[in-house]
Amino acid sequence: MSQDLEKLAMSLLDAARAAGADAADAMTVKGNSTMIDVRGGVLESAERSEGVDIGLRVFIGQRQANVSSSDTRPETLRIMAERAVAMAREAPEDPYAGLADPSQITRNVDASALELCDPTPEPAPADLEEDARRAEAAALGLQGVTQVQSASAGYGHSQVFLAATNGFAGGYQRTDRSTSCVAIAGTGTGMERDYDGDTRIFQSDLRSPEEIGRTAAMRTVERIGARRPKTGAYPVLFDERIAASLIGHLLAAANGASIARGSSWLLGHEGDQVLPSGLSLIEEPHRPRVGGSRPFDAEGLATRRRAIVDNGVLTGWTMDLSSARKLGLESTANAARGTSAPPAPSNWNVSLTQGEKTRAELLDDMGTGLLVTSMIGATINPNTGDYSRGAAGFWVENGELAYPVNECTIAGNLRDMLMRITPANDARGWLSRVVPSLLVEGLTLAGE
Secondary structure, eight states: OOOHHHHHHHHHHHHHHHHHEEEEEEEEEEEEEEEEEEEEEEEEEEEEEEEEEEEEEETTTTEEEEEEEEEOOOOHHHHHHHHHHHHHHHHHOOOOOOOOOTSOOOOOOOGGGOOOOOSOOOHHHHHHHHHHHHHHHHHTTSSTTTEEEEEEEEEEEEEEEEEEETOOOOEEEEEEEEHHHHEEOGGGGGGGEEEEEEEEEGGGSSHHHHHHHHHHHHHHHHTTOOOOOEEEEEEEEEEEHHHHHHHHHHHHHHHHHHHHHHHHOOOTOOTSSOOOTOEEEETTOOOOTTTTTOOOOOOOBBOEEEEEEEEEEEEOOOHHHHHHHHHHHOOOOEEETTTTSOOEEOOOEEEEEESOHHHHHHHHOOOEEEEEEEEEEEEOOTTTTTTEEEEEEEEEEEEEEEEEEEEEEEEEEEEHHHTTEEEEOOOOOOSEEEEEEEEEEEEEEEEO
């Protein structure tokens, strides 16, 4: 961890004390990223960013204020602290605001076991360009693909340090390496497009550009000739690459901030069954080489494994300190933040219990219905759980893919939908959200 970031965070705390703050926390972030786009076999764009961002949150009694900057000069730190204290004095009192008690913070801030940073050298822009070019060439090599909308490769490295006047101090660094491709097939009003991509912490784990390009192309060609499906009530199989969005709605409803506001369809259902028996939703913030892993949260509390849903039963809420205090509970160490705003509850890595059947076997079980491979837009009522989303995919007849479909809408109620899910066994274990394909019975389709 950069000593400069630690020194900068401590200087912000010193400035806050000197300006009259009762308590404060500071976040310092340093990062760089490179993104290369190729089109038609030649470089289309190259972007490089580097910078340091700093954030300071101060408390005057139960009043708080947050300021941020990218200027790290000593005089700027002093001005930031003075302005933050002045803002806090004018802010309304918040009885739930405040730092963690010193007894709550973790002293174990070592992130080395999580393998969040690839020690190999940063790739040269020419290497990224070559990856993007290879992905594009692989996509164009499949018959039916008329063009590649974009082929990209990128790299990022960031460092973060958090310190507070309650005694917490800790930081870690991350890397990410990515390749993606968007292919187009057909012409005129019959054009279709689809994509594939991969993002990993370690460059050696990244799938090959050729595989990514070919997969994007195959997905695109398969969509040629799409038409609207039949209107009615049918089973729907959410493909693995979009099934996590369904579980995401459950996570959003179990967010402590939503519960504290009284704006969640899960309000009052703690301890109730929300998934079929035998299914659990586990949060695992300590998985190595996974983007959602971290040793501590944005308030200095030790992250830990927990069951959000245990054997179908909702165990509780995802909380930071503020939402936990509002609800009269304990934080689940799920505070997340940037430099420009106070913490808010957020989930880390989650995984849903996988089933015993393959996706093909679930298709066979559903008989006639819809396989959804992409979604667009969303109308979700946070209070009732009423759900409506645009979808595209494949119509299924007698367990077999019959023809591609688009321009349809799926509707239902999330509470009912989640109680009727059947998981496949095809989840990708390296993702932050490990969710397999999900079969949901009896959804309403609006098509032709």
